[in-house]
Amino acid sequence: MTTKYGYADNKEQVLKRLSRAEGQVRGVARMVDEDKYCIDVLTQINAVQAALDKVALELLRDHARHCLANDEVHSHNSGDKADELIDAIGRMLSR
Amino acid sequence: MTTKYGYADNKEQVLKRLSRAEGQVRGVARMVDEDKYCIDVLTQINAVQAALDKVALELLRDHARHCLANDEVHSHNSGDKADELIDAIGRMLSR
Amino acid sequence: MTTKYGYADNKEQVLKRLSRAEGQVRGVARMVDEDKYCIDVLTQINAVQAALDKVALELLRDHARHCLANDEVHSHNSGDKADELIDAIGRMLSR
Amino acid sequence: MTTKYGYADNKEQVLKRLSRAEGQVRGVARMVDEDKYCIDVLTQINAVQAALDKVALELLRDHARHCLANDEVHSHNSGDKADELIDAIGRMLSR
Numbered sequence: 001m002t003t004k005y006g007y008a009d010n011k012e013q014v015l016k017r018l019s020r021a022e023g024q025v026r027g028v029a030r031m032v033d034e035d036k037y038c039i040d041v042l043t044q045i046n047a048v049q050a051a052l053d054k055v056a057l058e059l060l061r062d063h064a065r066h067c068l069a070n071d072e073v074h075s076h077n078s079g080d081k082a083d084e085l086i087d088a089i090g091r092m093l094s095r
Numbered sequence: 096m097t098t099k100y101g102y103a104d105n106k107e108q109v110l111k112r113l114s115r116a117e118g119q120v121r122g123v124a125r126m127v128d129e130d131k132y133c134i135d136v137l138t139q140i141n142a143v144q145a146a147l148d149k150v151a152l153e154l155l156r157d158h159a160r161h162c163l164a165n166d167e168v169h170s171h172n173s174g175d176k177a178d179e180l181i182d183a184i185g186r187m188l189s190r
Numbered sequence: 191m192t193t194k195y196g197y198a199d200n201k202e203q204v205l206k207r208l209s210r211a212e213g214q215v216r217g218v219a220r221m222v223d224e225d226k227y228c229i230d231v232l233t234q235i236n237a238v239q240a241a242l243d244k245v246a247l248e249l250l251r252d253h254a255r256h257c258l259a260n261d262e263v264h265s266h267n268s269g270d271k272a273d274e275l276i277d278a279i280g281r282m283l284s285r
Numbered sequence: 286m287t288t289k290y291g292y293a294d295n296k297e298q299v300l301k302r303l304s305r306a307e308g309q310v311r312g313v314a315r316m317v318d319e320d321k322y323c324i325d326v327l328t329q330i331n332a333v334q335a336a337l338d339k340v341a342l343e344l345l346r347d348h349a350r351h352c353l354a355n356d357e358v359h360s361h362n363s364g365d366k367a368d369e370l371i372d373a374i375g376r377m378l379s380r
Contacts, residue, residue, distance in 0.1 A: 007133060018124040022117055025147075029113040038102060038158040042183045045151045049144055050190050052120075053378055056140045061371040063133040068352060068363035078353035086346040088137045089374055093338055095145050095284055148283055156276040163257060163268035173258035181251040184279055188243055189380055197323060208314040215310055215337075219303040228292060228348040232373045235341045239334055240380050242310075246330045253323040278327045285335050 007062040017055050024048040056092060060085070102157040112150050119143040151187060155180070197252040207245050214238040246282060250275070292347040302340050309333040341377060345370070 007014060028044050067081050102109060120143055126136045162176050197204060218234045257271050292299060310333055316326045352366050 007127070007136075011127060011130075014127050015124055018120060018127065022120040022124070025113060025117040025120055028150075029110055029117070032102070032106060032109050032113065035106075038154050038161075039179055039183050041154055042151055043186070045147055045154075046186055046190055049147055050379075052140055052144055052147075053190065055123075056137055057371060057375050057378070059133050059136055059140075060374065061367060064349075064367035064370055065364055066133075068367050079350055082346060082349035082353050084134055085349055086342060088134050089345065090342050091138070091141055092144075092378060093285075093342070094335075095141055095148065145284075152276060152280050152283070155279065156272060159254075159272035159275055160269055163272050174255055177251060177254035177258050180254055181247060184250065185247050188247070188282060189240075197317070201317060201320075204317050205314055208310060208317065212307055212310040212314070215303060215307040218340075219300055219307070222292070222296060222299050222303065225296075228344050228351075229369055229373050231344055232341055233376070235337055235344075236376050236380055239337055239377075242330055242334055242337075243380065245313075246327055249323050249326055249330075256323075274324055278324050281328070281331050285331055285338065 007059050010058060010062055014055055014058060017051060017058075021048055021051045021055070024051060060089070102154050105153060105157055109150055109153060112146060112153075116143055116146045116150070119146060155184070197249050200248060200252055204245055204248060207241060207248075211238055211241045211245070214241060250279070292344050295343060295347055299340055299343060302336060302343075306333055306336045306340070309336060345374070 024044065025048055028041060028048065031041050031044060064085060067085070119139065123136060123139045123143065126139060159180060162180070214234065215238055218231060218238065221231045221234060254275060257275070309329065313326060313329045313333065316329060349370060352370070
């Protein structure tokens with residue numbers, strides 16, 4: 001059996017991180033609702049974004065490992081795959 | 096009556112944005128759970144991050160307006176307030 | 191005599207940092223010219239960017255301190271000044 | 286004859302971009318020296334950083350294409366190469 005996607009092995013961990021990030025966003029909303037100090041709210045938003053950055057990098061890592069280890073990618077469309085990867089990174093950088 | 100916090104006027108809108116961001120994070124988790132293609136998941140994570148950037152900037156804007164318009168801030172601790180603001184921005188930039 | 195700009199006091203230091211950043215960019219070009227390993231070149235580009243981030247934050251800090259301490263800004267156009275500041279930050283974040 | 290580095294084909298263009306970025310940094314220093322308005326200086330710093338981001342992405346793209354197309358990378362150390370690539374991207378994102 002082949003794993004279809006690069007992140008198959010990390011799926012549980014990625015889902016756990018995302019569920020935590022979801023809770024963090026809810027926490028930010030609670031802070032705003034309770035009129036917490038703006039700078040403290042910003043610090044928490046920052047924490048959510050750092051958590052999402054980590055998920056994104058984890059997915060990218062698995063994807064890159066998968067592409068580099070995969071014979072089919074290797075022989076047939078390495079240029080396309082590289083472009084797709086770098087374009088995704090470009091979007092992350094210039095968000 | 097004074098508004099205590101800079102974002103008091105935008106509170107409803109900020110809360111709406113955050114609730115949408117929370118839904119987006121849940122959507123990302125669903126994509127991962129359904130083994131969607133890595134690059135598509137990244138695109139969605141990026142959308143959440145862009146939404147959170149917008150909330151953060153909105154809060155910053157209200158905070159800056161508030162500080163600049165506020166007599167007390169102005170006369171007593173303008174240096175501290177400026178530092179606090181810029182340090183928050185620095186953390187956003189070097190997350 | 192009034193100092194016209196927020197960064198007047200830090201001018202020497204800002205100029206020194208910029209001159210160092212210029213040298214760093216030249217160093218990156220040298221690495222590329224000598225066919226240095228891509229990942230090492232990226233590390234150096236990152237160092238230049240971090241240096242420029244620091245200059246930008248320093249200028250922002252002086253600007254924010256200046257605006258917050260300035261009577262005229264305070265009374266007449268605090269909203270415009272806050273918007274201008276936050277728009278600049280928004281451009282930095284979404285570069 | 287093999288090209289040793291991923292960016293060999295783009296070398297001229299990368300060097301041209303870097304030389305332009307160097308000139309831009311010099312331009313920023315001139316603005317500071319002439320006491321130009323802080324927000325305008327920030328806009329120019331931003332332009333340099335966007336230019337350097339472009340160089341970095343170009344190098345990354347060539348590197349990824351090179352790794353994906355290269356038999357040796359493929360068979361021997363795809364995991365290491367992927368990690369190295371993603372770590373470099375992680376440093377760019379969390380600068």
